Amino acid sequence: GDSVTQMEGPVTLSEEAFLTINCTYTATGYPSLFWYVQYPGEGLQLLLKATKADDKGSNKGFEATYRKETTSFHLEKGSVQVSDSAVYFCALSGSSGGSNYKLTFGKGTLLTVNP
Amino acid sequence: DTEVTQTPKHLVMGMTNKKSLKCEQHMGHRAMYWYKQKAKKPPELMFVYSYEKLSINESVPSRFSPECPNSSLLNLHLHALQPEDSALYLCASSQDPGLAGASGELFFGEGSRLTVL
Numbered sequence: 001g002d003s004v005t006q007m008e009g010p011v012t013l014s015e016e017a018f019l020t021i022n023c024t025y026t027a028t029g030y031p032s033l034f035w036y037v038q039y040p041g042e043g044l045q046l047l048l049k050a051t052k053a054d055d056k057g058s059n060k061g062f063e064a065t066y067r068k069e070t071t072s073f074h075l076e077k078g079s080v081q082v083s084d085s086a087v088y089f090c091a092l093s094g095s096s097g098g099s100n101y102k103l104t105f106g107k108g109t110l111l112t113v114n115p
Numbered sequence: 116d117t118e119v120t121q122t123p124k125h126l127v128m129g130m131t132n133k134k135s136l137k138c139e140q141h142m143g144h145r146a147m148y149w150y151k152q153k154a155k156k157p158p159e160l161m162f163v164y165s166y167e168k169l170s171i172n173e174s175v176p177s178r179f180s181p182e183c184p185n186s187s188l189l190n191l192h193l194h195a196l197q198p199e200d201s202a203l204y205l206c207a208s209s210q211d212p213g214l215a216g217a218s219g220e221l222f223f224g225e226g227s228r229l230t231v232l
Contacts, residue, residue, distance in 0.1 A: 032219045043121075043205055043223040044158065051218050089157055093212070093219035100212035101146060101171055103221060105157035 002027045006090045006106035013080055013113050021075040021109045023064075023090035031092040033057075033066050033073040034103070038087045047075075047088070080113045087111070119224035121206050127230045130196060136227045138189040138206030146170075146212065147189040148221065149181060150205040158205055164189060165211065196231045203228050 006023040013019060025033065035047040035057070048057030050066035050073065057064050062077045073090060090106040119140045128134050138147065146165050150158035163171035164183040178200075180192040189206055207221040 034220065036223075043119075043203075043225040044207075044221075045223070046220055049218060049220055099171065100217075100219060101148075101163045101165070102160060103219070108155070108157050110155075 002031070002092060002102075002104040004090050004092055004104050004106040006088075006109055008107055008109060010110040010112060013111070015082055015113055015115050016079045017113075019075070019077040019080045019084075019111070021088055021090075021111070023073045023075065023106060025071050025073065025090075025092050025104075027071075027092055027104075030068075030094075032094045033064070034091045034093070035062070035064055035073070035075050036089045036091060036105075038089065038108075040086070044089065080111075082113045082115055085111055085113045119206055119208055119222050121204075121224035121227050123227055124225065125228050125230075127232065128193065128196065129232050130198075132196075133192070133194045135193065136191040136204055136206075136229075138191075138224060139187055140208040140222070141187055142208060142222065143186075144208035144210055144222070145186060146209045147183060148207040148209070149179075149189070149191050150207065150223075152203040152205055152226070162191075193229070196229075198231050201229055201231045 003026045032051045034049045036044040037047045048059045050057040053068035055066045087108045091103045149161040152158040161175045162181045167183045182190040203226040205226045206224045210217045
């Protein structure tokens with residue numbers, strides 16, 4: 001079945017540091033890939049997405065590229081801010097082996113950015 | 116309007132109570148979802164409604180009873196819950212994922228934090 005593996009952290013960085021959160025997946029076919037962010041006490045928000053190989057999703061300075069050859073979708077940001085402190089979830093849907101209605105989530109990575 | 120609205124935001128109930136969680140969206144989405152999220156864990160899918168019909172039930176205990184009165188509303192009726200059911204309950208909606216060009220993106224509400232005493 002489908003699975004998503006992401007570095008669990010926690011990750012602690014200083015403001016303006018470079019961020020990478022690794023995400024790899026196992027799925028058949030051509031799933032869509034997502035990064036969701038959950039700020040403390042809130043629901044999940046879509047951060048960025050990519051629906052086909054080599055697509056780059058970007059939003060709020062975050063980027064991730066859909067790499068089919070390495071089955072990866074790593075999240076990067078060049079300069080993090082305190083306000084980026086949150087839990088980040090990598091997820092996929094729409095693989096040919098799974099239901100289009102099911103999002104498969106990674107376990108989440110807690111990011112804390114210190115001033 | 117790109118919001119999914121959930122009420123109440125917080126709910127405390129005893130094990131013998133009956134309560135309901137409510138969810139509303141006005142994005143024209145025809146798929147709606149209930150997820151359960153425990154602390155420091157990813158959300159777990161409970162139910163999916165597609166075109167107001169129950170499409171997926173992830174073997175959820177019958178003390179949770181979903182209802183989809185129309186294409187904009189989704190309820191979760193709660194009865195005889197256990198303390199271990201305490202969690203954040205998230206509602207989400209999406210386009211029909213079977214439609215051409217649909218990305219599978221889910222729009223989540225802020226959640227209802229449930230405490231069962």
